Amino acid sequence: MRVVIAGGHGKIALLLERLLAERGDQAVGLIRNPGHVTDVRKASAEAVICDLEAASAGDVRVLLSGADAVVFAAGAGPGSGAARKDSVDRAASVLMAGAAEQAGVRRFLQVSSMGAGQPPRPGTDEVWAAYITAKTAAEADLRARDLDWTILRPGGLTDAPATGMVRLAPPPVPAGTVPRADVAAVIAALLDEPGTWHQTLELTGGDTPVAAAVHSIS
Numbered sequence: 001m002r003v004v005i006a007g008g009h010g011k012i013a014l015l016l017e018r019l020l021a022e023r024g025d026q027a028v029g030l031i032r033n034p035g036h037v038t039d040v041r042k043a044s045a046e047a048v049i050c051d052l053e054a055a056s057a058g059d060v061r062v063l064l065s066g067a068d069a070v071v072f073a074a075g076a077g078p079g080s081g082a083a084r085k086d087s088v089d090r091a092a093s094v095l096m097a098g099a100a101e102q103a104g105v106r107r108f109l110q111v112s113s114m115g116a117g118q119p120p121r122p123g124t125d126e127v128w129a130a131y132i133t134a135k136t137a138a139e140a141d142l143r144a145r146d147l148d149w150t151i152l153r154p155g156g157l158t159d160a161p162a163t164g165m166v167r168l169a170p171p172p173v174p175a176g177t178v179p180r181a182d183v184a185a186v187i188a189a190l191l192d193e194p195g196t197w198h199q200t201l202e203l204t205g206g207d208t209p210v211a212a213a214v215h216s217i218s
């Protein structure tokens with residue numbers, strides 16, 4: 001399986017690239033910074049330069065040629081303001097999904113966030129509100145497309161080692177944290193599981209092994 005990952009140098013993406021390579025899949029990381037090529041290659045993935053805030057759908061469509069799946073794992077990240085929540089967390093996902101449709105790449109897994117799907121609470125910090133608004137809009141865009149999509153909403157991400165144990169279910173899942181390594185393992189398991197198409201799933205740490213958790217909602 002050839003899997004193109006938007007945000008290919010992200011923390012989840014690098015972990016996912018290694019997992020995909022270990023099981024014999026081919027990962028392609030889309031990155032905007034040429035200085036990140038070495039890290040992506042060290043994760044056994046192909047690195048392709050593509051700034052998702054500057055590229056056109058046509059540019060991305062060409063990059064998706066021959067792919068079997070797309071993972072949207074990009075994000076404006078901590079320290080960014082409201083404008084980049086919109087230009088990355090919303091608009092770059094819309095760009096990738098549109099290009100996937102044009103390229104005929106049907107499988108699309110979007111990394112969203114717990115908290116998406118509802119308007120931000122009144123009085124919420126402006127940047128958090130922009131983030132949740134962007135993620136909610138990106139989800140809505142994806143659901144309206146003719147793609148085999150899955151939306152994954154992790155809870156708070158940590159850099160703890162993988163536990164292999166998660167709680168994965170349609171919303172609402174109680175708030176919690178989850179290691180990025182477990183998120184990567186869940187994405188890898190979801191990718192080739194057709195029973196998870198057209199599902200929105202929330203993810204935290206839990207007490208179910210990843211394979212069993214994915215099987216239970218398929």
Ligand SMILES: NC(=O)c1ccc[n+]([C@@H]2O[C@H](COP(=O)([O-])OP(=O)(O)OC[C@H]3O[C@@H](n4cnc5c(N)ncnc54)[C@H](OP(=O)(O)O)[C@@H]3O)[C@@H](O)[C@H]2O)c1
Nearest residue numbers: 007009010011012032051052053074075077113154156157
């Ligand atoms: N933090 C949390 O607790 C939390 C919780 C739930 C969900 N999430 C979501 O989980 C996802 C992945 O998280 P993570 O921790 O792996 O993220 P991360 O390490 O911040 O990675 C995000 C990646 O997106 C890339 N990116 C930003 N703008 C780009 C652009 N214009 N073109 C191409 N790439 C671009 C960044 O590249 P640069 O290095 O070049 O900026 C970075 O490599 C994000 O969507 C995040 O919103 C986070």
